[in-house]
Amino acid sequence: MNAVTIKDVANAAGVSVATASRVLSGHPATSPDSRAKVESAAKELGFMPNAQARSLRSTKTDSIALLISDVRNPYFSDLAHAVEQHARAAGLMTFIGNANEDAAQQDDFLATMLSRRVDGLVIVPQGLNEESNQPSEMMNRVLSSGIPTIFVDRALPGVQVPAITANSAQALDEAVATLHSLNHQKIAFIGGPKHASTALERYSAFETALANNGLHADEALHFVGDFQPASGALAAQWLLDNPAKPSAVIIADAPMAIGALRVWRELGVRVGADLSVITFDEVDAMLIHDPPIATIGHDLSQMGKMAVQALREVMAGQKPEPEELISKFTLRTSVAVAKATQVMEGKVRP
Amino acid sequence: MNAVTIKDVANAAGVSVATASRVLSGHPATSPDSRAKVESAAKELGFMPNAQARSLRSTKTDSIALLISDVRNPYFSDLAHAVEQHARAAGLMTFIGNANEDAAQQDDFLATMLSRRVDGLVIVPQGLNEESNQPSEMMNRVLSSGIPTIFVDRALPGVQVPAITANSAQALDEAVATLHSLNHQKIAFIGGPKHASTALERYSAFETALANNGLHADEALHFVGDFQPASGALAAQWLLDNPAKPSAVIIADAPMAIGALRVWRELGVRVGADLSVITFDEVDAMLIHDPPIATIGHDLSQMGKMAVQALREVMAGQKPEPEELISKFTLRTSVAVAKATQVMEGKVRP
DNA sequence: TTGTATGCGTTATCAT
DNA sequence: ATGATAACGCATACAA
Numbered sequence: 001m002n003a004v005t006i007k008d009v010a011n012a013a014g015v016s017v018a019t020a021s022r023v024l025s026g027h028p029a030t031s032p033d034s035r036a037k038v039e040s041a042a043k044e045l046g047f048m049p050n051a052q053a054r055s056l057r058s059t060k061t062d063s064i065a066l067l068i069s070d071v072r073n074p075y076f077s078d079l080a081h082a083v084e085q086h087a088r089a090a091g092l093m094t095f096i097g098n099a100n101e102d103a104a105q106q107d108d109f110l111a112t113m114l115s116r117r118v119d120g121l122v123i124v125p126q127g128l129n130e131e132s133n134q135p136s137e138m139m140n141r142v143l144s145s146g147i148p149t150i151f152v153d154r155a156l157p158g159v160q161v162p163a164i165t166a167n168s169a170q171a172l173d174e175a176v177a178t179l180h181s182l183n184h185q186k187i188a189f190i191g192g193p194k195h196a197s198t199a200l201e202r203y204s205a206f207e208t209a210l211a212n213n214g215l216h217a218d219e220a221l222h223f224v225g226d227f228q229p230a231s232g233a234l235a236a237q238w239l240l241d242n243p244a245k246p247s248a249v250i251i252a253d254a255p256m257a258i259g260a261l262r263v264w265r266e267l268g269v270r271v272g273a274d275l276s277v278i279t280f281d282e283v284d285a286m287l288i289h290d291p292p293i294a295t296i297g298h299d300l301s302q303m304g305k306m307a308v309q310a311l312r313e314v315m316a317g318q319k320p321e322p323e324e325l326i327s328k329f330t331l332r333t334s335v336a337v338a339k340a341t342q343v344m345e346g347k348v349r350p
Numbered sequence: 351m352n353a354v355t356i357k358d359v360a361n362a363a364g365v366s367v368a369t370a371s372r373v374l375s376g377h378p379a380t381s382p383d384s385r386a387k388v389e390s391a392a393k394e395l396g397f398m399p400n401a402q403a404r405s406l407r408s409t410k411t412d413s414i415a416l417l418i419s420d421v422r423n424p425y426f427s428d429l430a431h432a433v434e435q436h437a438r439a440a441g442l443m444t445f446i447g448n449a450n451e452d453a454a455q456q457d458d459f460l461a462t463m464l465s466r467r468v469d470g471l472v473i474v475p476q477g478l479n480e481e482s483n484q485p486s487e488m489m490n491r492v493l494s495s496g497i498p499t500i501f502v503d504r505a506l507p508g509v510q511v512p513a514i515t516a517n518s519a520q521a522l523d524e525a526v527a528t529l530h531s532l533n534h535q536k537i538a539f540i541g542g543p544k545h546a547s548t549a550l551e552r553y554s555a556f557e558t559a560l561a562n563n564g565l566h567a568d569e570a571l572h573f574v575g576d577f578q579p580a581s582g583a584l585a586a587q588w589l590l591d592n593p594a595k596p597s598a599v600i601i602a603d604a605p606m607a608i609g610a611l612r613v614w615r616e617l618g619v620r621v622g623a624d625l626s627v628i629t630f631d632e633v634d635a636m637l638i639h640d641p642p643i644a645t646i647g648h649d650l651s652q653m654g655k656m657a658v659q660a661l662r663e664v665m666a667g668q669k670p671e672p673e674e675l676i677s678k679f680t681l682r683t684s685v686a687v688a689k690a691t692q693v694m695e696g697k698v699r700p
Numbered sequence: 701t702t703g704t705a706t707g708c709g710t711t712a713t714c715a716t
Numbered sequence: 717a718t719g720a721t722a723a724c725g726c727a728t729a730c731a732a
Contacts, residue, residue: 002496003467005725016703021727031701046491051465052411053725056402056708071431071446077421084421084448093462096421096446098434112443115401117353141396146352229634261638284579285635288611355709366719371711379717403709406724704731713722 004045013041024049055117063093064120064311065113067106069196071098073227073255074283075300076124079153082304083122090312092119099126101193101227107138114141120148120311125156127195135159148314152307154197155322162320164306166198168280168327169205171296172250175278175329176209178294179248184276188221188246190235190256196227202252202280221246225256232259240269247276250296254281261289282330292332298325354395363391374399405467413443414470414661415463417456419546421448423577423605424633425650426474429503432654433472440662442469449476451543451577457488464491470498470661475506477545485509498664502657504547505672512670514656516548518630518677519555521646522600525628525679526559528644529598534626538571538596540585540606546577552602552630571596575606582609589625590617597626600646604631611639632680644681 010020015034023030023038024047041047055061066083068076084094095118097109106126113121121142128134135143135156142149143161151163179187189206192199207217223238225231235256239249251257257279264271271277272291279286282297303325313320360370365384372380373388374397391397405411416433418426434444445468447459456476463471471492478484485493485506492499493511501513529537539556542549557567573588575581585606589599601607607629614621621627622641629636632647653675663670 003725006727007725017726018703018705018728019701021725022702025727027727029701034702046494048461048464048491050406050467050725051462052402052406052467053708054727056400056406056710056725057727059708061402071421071427071434072424074422074424077427081421081448088458098431108438111398112401114398117400117402141398255634258634258638262634262642265638265640265642284605284608284612285638288608288615288635289638290615290640292612292615353709356711357709367710368712368719368721369717371709372718375711377711381717384717400709403724404711406709406726407711409724702732704729706727706729708726710724711722712724714720716717716719 003050004047006047006049008045009038009042009047012045013037059117061117061119062091063095063116063118064122065095065097065109065116065118067097067099067109067113067121067123069099069101069124069126070227070255071096073253074285075254075281076153078300079124079304082301083152083307084304086305086308090308092308099124101126103127103129103136107136110138110142114145114147118147120315121150122307122311123149123151124153125151125159125197127154127193127197128156130195148311150307150310150314150320152303157197162310162314163322164303164310165201165322165324166298166303166327167205167324168202168296169208171327171329172202172205172209173212174331175250175294175296176206176213176215178329178331179276179278180213180215182276184248185215186218186221186244186246186248187215188223188239188242188244188249190223190225190232190239190249190251190260192225192227192252192256194224199227199252206250218244220244225252227253227255229255229259229262232256232261233263236260236263236267239275240267249275249277251277251279254279254283254285257281257293258285261293278329280327282328287332294329294331296327296329298327353400354397356397356399358395359388359392359397362395363387409467411467411469412441413445413466413468414472415445415447415459415466415468417447417449417459417463417471417473419449419451419474419476420577420605421446423603424635425604425631428650429474429654432651433502433657434654436655436658440658442658449474451476453477453479453486457486460488460492464495464497468497470665471500472657472661473499473501474503475501475509475547477504477543477547478506480545498661500657500660500664500670502653507547512660512664513672514653514660515551515672515674516648516653516677517555517674518552518646519558521677521679522552522555522559523562524681525600525644525646526556526563526565528679528681529626529628530563530565532626534598535565536568536571536594536596536598537565538573538589538592538599540573540575540582540589540599540601540610542575542577542602542606544574549577549602556600568594570594575602577603577605579605579609579612582606582611583613586610586613586617590619599625599627601627601629604629604633604635607631607643608635611643628679630677632678644679646677646679648675648677 099106155163223235278294286293310320360367449456505513573585628644636643660670
């Protein structure tokens with residue numbers, strides 16, 4: 001019952017361990033005869049090579065680690081799925097780790113991955129330390145370890161690691177232009193935490209878009225959330241209470257959008273009439289809302305593909321350029337984003 | 351730059367490798383003196399133990415594998431999150447694998463996990479082989495390998511492995527009773543694939559619930575989907591075209607529900623008025639629909655906890671009993687499930 | 701083409 | 717308490 005080793009196979013096949021090893025790892029120097037014997041013996045005994053021993057010897061594990069911020073966020077589970085599929089196609093096993101938007105859990109995962117000697121790392125970095133404004137000690141260790149690493153979705157300011165990120169400038173331009181053309185003057189932004197580079201990029205692209213459309217940014221219309229549903233719910237209330245009375249809002253991710261939409265439904269705010277909403281992340285849930293919510297999204301499958309590709313280049317000794325994926329604005333219907341007329345007249349407020 | 355080993359630490363600390371190892375792995379027989387020297391040397395050099403080598407020697411990896419059906423299904427990502435958190439608390443690293451509702455990918459993952467000699471397995475089994483009606487060869491290998499294994503969410507008929515499953519009998523009774531009390535006579539069921547034990551359990555509990563409420567089951571009102579959004583969309587159309595003109599429907603998982611709700615919205619079917627809908631899986635997205643969708647859900651966090659607990663019992667040599675988690679019906683509002691009066695009068699049909 | 705012997709990094713055994 | 721050494725399972729340099 002106990003783990004059958006290559007030695008058992010060799011014995012059963014009547015050859016030496018070396019020959020067995022050569023056959024089993026596809027080494028050319030093997031005779032058809034011993035190949036047959038070893039293969040049948042291995043199959044007979046149900047031999048499974050011990051990956052530990054193999055990679056201890058060969059210093060290759062044929063595995064990579066993927067660190068994401070939140071498994072339960074569809075954005076990241078889509079990304080994880082994409083990375084996994086492409087890595088698998090390249091013969092690499094993917095270990096998926098969950099940082100839970102938490103630097104400590106990030107470091108924990110990185111440590112075990114370092115211990116397991118994965119061949120490469122794809123990381124959605126959690127951001128710099130709040131106080132020191134530096135990467136965490138463990139992150140530094142990773143960076144100086146020489147293990148091929150690339151960032152995806154987010155980047156770390158000042159850290160020279162190739163990153164696959166998204167550029168939402170154009171999409172936000174279109175989104176803001178659309179809202180502006182419908183008379184919206186006060187557009188709120190429910191953003192993400194400042195440690196996430198995506199949150200910064202999205203907000204600053206939003207500011208630029210405002211300027212491009214002759215509108216001006218107003219910090220009072222900026223809610224800093226944490227990418228989670230609960231903060232979206234808070235933001236929903238914040239928006240209703242906002243003295244500036246915004247008539248439209250752009251939300252930086254789907255979980256917050258879902259949290260907010262729930263609250264607005266509960267309070268009877270008619271999204272698409274009383275309030276125009278555009279959200280980041282193209283998730284199916286946005287399509288069951290009536291009217292469907294306009295979105296700014298990325299091709300996560302593409303992002304995953306680019307990430308794996310870039311990682312493989314690093315593993316092969318090349319130095320890939322950072323790449324930006326262009327975000328796409330999808331105005332699903334002219335109803336989702338409504339004309340701002342008598343928007344938010346006191347009636348829907350508490 | 352290249353991987354610092356325990357030998358380097360021992361040298362730097364001026365002790366033998368044996369002593370260094372004892373200190374680093376918390377062996378009691380160490381003097382405070384050498385403990386101090388080794389620890390500071392290790393820290394100084396940034397020593398990360400090689401997990402491969404360690405477990406090659408100790409035959410323990412302090413890791414478990416979790417195989418789920420679909421990372422992108424919130425049900426499973428919630429489960430994954432829960433398992434991971436509880437395993438982490440027990441000092442176990444979790445490898446998350448994605449079967450993609452596909453037996454081949456399941457086997458693939460199981461093979462690599464077997465190779466990596468994980469200490470235990472938590473599996474959402476993909477079902478028996480269609481033709482042979484037997485577990486796959488790889489699954490049999492897992493089962494005869496002696497590696498502690500438990501099933502979660504689904505079980506495999508005839509396979510003696512402790513399983514943590516859900517029992518939805520009571521919830522479905524309540525759900526059907528609620529619909530019945532609102533005059534619904536024709537209740538459709540959009541179910542899952544027959545290879546999933548959950549699909550069978552849910553449908554048969556539904557049949558029982560019908561009987562308990564004086565209604566009779568009708569195979570013509572049963573749509574066999576595959577738990578994915580696309581099949582939900584197909585089912586939505588199927589329901590509208592169904593000659594029996596069902597006025598209510600119960601959907602076996604959230605992805606299918608989202609696929610269906612989208613189609614109904616596009617076609618102008620007013621869910622909660624024209625059609626009453628209850629779905630499995632308590633996901634946030636159901637709360638943004640107006641009216642919110644009634645759900646039958648499980649405490650996934652609890653399920654994950656029970657799974658890890660059961661697995662640890664097996665690892666400790668005990669034999670845990672299979673457990674059933676009781677599903678919960680949540681009628682979110684009396685509007686979500688509407689009275690069947692002139693439901694589905696021709697108007698909403700194509 | 702095959703076998704023998706060595707080493708990967710760590711822990712366990714056995715002395716001391 | 718410590719050190720020397722064997723052993724874990726496998727891949728490879730070298731010899732034959």
